[in-house]
Amino acid sequence: MFLSLYRRIMPYVAPLVRLLIAYRTWKGLEETAHKSEREGKATIARPAGPILWVHAASVGEMQSVLPLVRHLLDRNPALTCLITTVTVTAARLVRQLKDPRILHQYAPFDCPGWVDAFLNHWKPAAVLWLESELWPITLEAIKARNIPLMMVNGRMSVRSATRWSTHEPQGAHHVMGLFDAVLAQSDGDAKRLASIGAQNVVIAGNMKFSRPPLPYDDAALAALRESIGARPVVLFASTHDGEEEMAARLYKDLVIRHPGLLFIIMPRHATRGETIASKLDGLIVARRSLQQPITPDTHIYIADTMGEPGVFFRLAPIAYIGNSLINSPGGGHNPIEAAQLGCAVVYGPNMWNFAQIDHDLRLAAAAIMAHREAELGRTLDDLLSTPDKVAALGAAAKGFVEAQNGVLDTVAGHLRPVLDRAGIAA
Numbered sequence: 353m354f355l356s357l358y359r360r361i362m363p364y365v366a367p368l369v370r371l372l373i374a375y376r377t378w379k380g381l382e383e384t385a386h387k388s389e390r391e392g393k394a395t396i397a398r399p400a401g402p403i404l405w406v407h408a409a410s411v412g413e414m415q416s417v418l419p420l421v422r423h424l425l426d427r428n429p430a431l432t433c434l435i436t437t438v439t440v441t442a443a444r445l446v447r448q449l450k451d452p453r454i455l456h457q458y459a460p461f462d463c464p465g466w467v468d469a470f471l472n473h474w475k476p477a478a479v480l481w482l483e484s485e486l487w488p489i490t491l492e493a494i495k496a497r498n499i500p501l502m503m504v505n506g507r508m509s510v511r512s513a514t515r516w517s518t519h520e521p522q523g524a525h526h527v528m529g530l531f532d533a534v535l536a537q538s539d540g541d542a543k544r545l546a547s548i549g550a551q552n553v554v555i556a557g558n559m560k561f562s563r564p565p566l567p568y569d570d571a572a573l574a575a576l577r578e579s580i581g582a583r584p585v586v587l588f589a590s591t592h593d594g595e596e597e598m599a600a601r602l603y604k605d606l607v608i609r610h611p612g613l614l615f616i617i618m619p620r621h622a623t624r625g626e627t628i629a630s631k632l633d634g635l636i637v638a639r640r641s642l643q644q645p646i647t648p649d650t651h652i653y654i655a656d657t658m659g660e661p662g663v664f665f666r667l668a669p670i671a672y673i674g675n676s677l678i679n680s681p682g683g684g685h686n687p688i689e690a691a692q693l694g695c696a697v698v699y700g701p702n703m704w705n706f707a708q709i710d711h712d713l714r715l716a717a718a719a720i721m722a723h724r725e726a727e728l729g730r731t732l733d734d735l736l737s738t739p740d741k742v743a744a745l746g747a748a749a750k751g752f753v754e755a756q757n758g759v760l761d762t763v764a765g766h767l768r769p770v771l772d773r774a775g776i777a778a
Contacts, residue, residue: 355488355523362489366391366463373461380623382458383440392460392469399455401430404776405476407459410439412686413482414446416505416560419760420480425453427777434474441622441658448659462487471497478774480504480767481531484512488527495530500770503534504763505559506545509683509704513544525549532770535763538708556763558709560688561756566662573663579646580667583612584736587668587695589661590620590685594678596628600635602729603651610736614646618655618664620674620685625656665693669742670735676700677725684710691718691749696742698722698731718748 373390376382382390389395406421408414414437421433436459437443446456457474460466467490478500481491484507494501516524528534528549535556536542546553588599596617607613619628622641629637635651638644640660646653655664665671671690675683677700684703687710691697697719703710713719722728735742768778 354520355526358488362462363464366465369461369463381440383443386443386458389458390461390466391463392466392473394457394470394473396455396457398474399432401432402428402477402775403474404431404433404478404480404774405436405474406433406480406482407436407485408442408482409437409459409485411442411445412560413505414442415566416558416563417480417482419562419564420504420559420763421454423760423764424771424776424778431776434476445659460490462489464489464493467493478502478771478776483507486527488523491527491530500532500774501530502767502770503531503545503550504556504767506534506536506550506553507538507541507705508544508548509707510544511704513548516548521548533766535766540708554766556766557756557759558688559759559763560686560709561753562760562763565692566665566689568660568662568666572660573666576646576663576667580614583614584610585614585616585668585670586732586736587616587618587664587671587690589618589664589671589673589690591617591674592620592678592681593624595674597631598677598725598728599672600632600652602725602732603635605729606733606736607651609733612648613736614650615652616655616664616668617652618661622656622658625654628654628656661689662693665690665695669696669746670732671695671697672728672732673697673699676702677722677728678702687713687719688753692753694746694750696720696735696745697749698728698735700728713749713752716748716752718745718752720745 373382373387377384377387386395406417408417425431425433432453434455435446436457438459443456460470471493476499479494481503483505529551534545534550534553536545536553537558539555542553542555599615599617603615625639625641629639632652636649637652638646638650639654639656641656673685673687675685679702682702683705684699686706687697699721701721701723720731722731764778771778
């Protein structure tokens with residue numbers, strides 16, 4: 353019922369969506385020079401030759417698919433890859449690649465005319481759809497043009513599968529049936545995707561294991577290390593509202609037993625830096641976006657800039673992964689980036705978006721789950737008191753990620769039969 357209603361009303365809501373785009377632009381969630389792309393209007397010319405369209409909504413998906421993109425470009429000299437994203441950070445990172453064969457546009461909103469304009473301009477030979485973001489009108493338009501459509505790194509949480517099955521079972525079967533192939537991250541994801549209608553599902557592994565370590569700036573890392581010196585450091589990564597206040601409470605307790613302690617807060621959304629700083633009462637705070645230095649008196653450093661996670665994961669031996677001790681939005685964030693760089697990884701219980709990774713990391717003694725704020729405090733206290741335990745946890749995490757080699761070859765092999773139809777060698 354919902355899908356039918358959605359399909360009927362979307363042709364008429366374009367004016368409202370334009371207002372939404374204007375609001376998002378004002379909030380810094382869209383780029384003024386590129387907001388027309390959200391209406392399917394291309395801002396760059398289409399190059400000659402076949403186009404592979406890769407939709408990767410945000411940074412994590414985009415970075416995880418880059419090794420596959422480069423593999424396919426190497427195998428197909430005439431191929432160009434168009435990566436669409438939703439977030440500004442992901443868009444800028446694609447453009448920073450400065451690769452003439454990897455283009456970027458923002459994905460059009462799911463309005464029929466806008467999707468048609470996008471497809472008419474780009475005429476993709478095949479489409480790779482990352483993870484689980486489902487836009488019915490866009491997917492139907494791709495299928496109507498007989499363009500090969502594949503889900504890569506597919507995931508489906510228990511919560512999402514239950515929601516689809518309960519509220520829109522027929523719609524879910526229809527949408528999932530549009531994919532020619534579905535490559536799931538894990539056995540659980542494969543079963544849940546199949547349960548809501550996905551066909552030709554295979555378990556290919558998690559592409560996020562195949563990505564190289566996060567890049568970083570040598571000079572920035574060296575300067576921060578010099579300013580911090582030998583102080584103990586804990587990173588709160590990808591935090592959301594509520595977790596920064598939690599960090600402040602934990603700091604006030606832990607600094608008594610660990611003099612000189614420095615907390616670094618790297619929010620999921622860098623634009624929240626000012627808001628976060630205003631909530632950390634009674635603490636001395638410095639903000640990176642304002643180029644405020646870390647001094648011996650600084651208690652909390654807010655890393656409210658974009659494109660620097662690689663610096664901060666290398667800087668801090670202990671990393672708490674955000675969105676995991678809150679219920680809204682909840683679901684966690686990707687712990688692989690921290691694990692890959694040898695951090696002692698800690699997170700809360702709400703990791704349903706990364707359930708398999710959480711399970712595998714803890715099974716390998718490569719991560720710690722703290723179920724409540726008090727337990728997180730005790731865990732951090734223990735780690736700060738036991739450097740050998742931090743080193744062992746970090747080594748286990750790094751070793752676990754390195755053991756996952758081979759995902760790229762597996763994914764390419766499963767994609768090969770469908771990509772062959774588009775004349776793309778895998």
